[in-house]
Amino acid sequence: MKTKSALLLAVGLLAGLLLTLTACAPKKPVLHVYVWSDYFAEGLIKEFETLHNCRVVIDNYDSNEVLHAKLKGGATGYDVVFPSSYVVNLMVAEGLLQEINHARIPNLKNIDPVFLANVSIDKKMHHSVPYMSGATGIAYRSDEVKDFVPSWRMFERADLAGRMTLLDDPRECLGAALKTLGYSMNSIDETEINAAADLVIQWKKNIARFESEAFKAGIASKEFHLVQAWGGDIQQVIDANGDENIVFALPREGFPMWEDTMAIPAGSDNVALAEKFINFMHDAAVAARNIEFNYYLCPNAAAYPLLSDEIKANPIVFIPEDLLRKGEQTLELGEHLAKYTKAWDRVKAAN
Numbered sequence: 451m452k453t454k455s456a457l458l459l460a461v462g463l464l465a466g467l468l469l470t471l472t473a474c475a476p477k478k479p480v481l482h483v484y485v486w487s488d489y490f491a492e493g494l495i496k497e498f499e500t501l502h503n504c505r506v507v508i509d510n511y512d513s514n515e516v517l518h519a520k521l522k523g524g525a526t527g528y529d530v531v532f533p534s535s536y537v538v539n540l541m542v543a544e545g546l547l548q549e550i551n552h553a554r555i556p557n558l559k560n561i562d563p564v565f566l567a568n569v570s571i572d573k574k575m576h577h578s579v580p581y582m583s584g585a586t587g588i589a590y591r592s593d594e595v596k597d598f599v600p601s602w603r604m605f606e607r608a609d610l611a612g613r614m615t616l617l618d619d620p621r622e623c624l625g626a627a628l629k630t631l632g633y634s635m636n637s638i639d640e641t642e643i644n645a646a647a648d649l650v651i652q653w654k655k656n657i658a659r660f661e662s663e664a665f666k667a668g669i670a671s672k673e674f675h676l677v678q679a680w681g682g683d684i685q686q687v688i689d690a691n692g693d694e695n696i697v698f699a700l701p702r703e704g705f706p707m708w709e710d711t712m713a714i715p716a717g718s719d720n721v722a723l724a725e726k727f728i729n730f731m732h733d734a735a736v737a738a739r740n741i742e743f744n745y746y747l748c749p750n751a752a753a754y755p756l757l758s759d760e761i762k763a764n765p766i767v768f769i770p771e772d773l774l775r776k777g778e779q780t781l782e783l784g785e786h787l788a789k790y791t792k793a794w795d796r797v798k799a800a801n
């Protein structure tokens with residue numbers, strides 16, 4: 451009896467002590483990051499957590515439309531988001547992003563001035579900081595697809611029906627179709643946009659589905675034989691699986707190019723930590739590790755000399771001049787975006 455109550459007392463005391471300790475221990479700040487998948491080199495997030503004694507919670511999205519809808523719908527609690535540059539001004543106009551305080555992000559000095567001079571959106575980094583740029587093309591399995599030609603017209607190949615995917619993304623899909631028809635992927639001409647939608651509707655008959663995430667696992671597992679894809683993600687799949695039958699190609703009709711940025715949503719309640727995160731991503735060594743991992747180009751001039759010869763020779767990261775000329779920057783469309791939304795709704799509704 452005596453032993454039992456002594457034991458109970460001890461357990462009680464211990465529980466009390468634990469409660470007090472938990473209550474007193476300073477709670478680690480939490481940074482909520484909303485980002486495209488597979489964008490950070492292994493170990494980096496852990497290092498940031500240790501460096502700043504915080505916790506990072508990562509949530510993924512697979513299109514700018516999803517990100518935009520989420521923030522517009524009033525989602526709060528995100529501290530860093532990664533919009534493509536062509537949606538930044540739209541988000542700013544809607545009051546969804548905060549101004550970037552340059553004084554608090556010293557590594558902005560590392561950003562490649564040549565890159566900034568060439569971007570057409572938020573050159574001065576008022577609301578967004580460049581993160582990665584890349585191109586959209588076609589990945590295919592050379593062991594399954596016969597007579598591949600680097601053309602968006604591959605989506606017309608009935609022999610590949612059910613084995614292909616297109617990105618679930620209006621600018622990417624309509625952009626590819628616009629290029630195929632010889633138009634700009636930033637066309638604001640309704641007739642051209644409608645012709646592109648008609649073409650995507652034709653392609654839709656042959657695809658398994660619109661897909662912006664599972665295309666990676668799908669091409670690796672052979673569920674899919676040919677997919678519209680972001681280049682770096684495909685190189686990651688090739689690396690992870692050591693599968694040389696997966697090939698990435700940039701279509702000869704031309705292809706979309708884009709830049710993803712880092713921005714701080716209006717609703718962030720952890721701006722200081724968000725600024726530290728953006729600063730961390732633009733540390734030269736961190737940026738170099740990210741490029742080596744994700745195979746996109748981070749426009750960080752201080753990182754370039756740190757890159758391996760292998761990555762410098764990789765045509766997915768550094769697209770050769772002759773091909774690069776066929777790429778077209780995805781631009782902001784302002785009020786004309788509605789034409790794409792309407793055309794995309796028609797694509798989605800079509801049988």
Ligand code: N2P
Nearest residue numbers: 486487488680683710
């Ligand atoms: C990241 C892919 C982002 C591409 N894995 C489109 N912005």
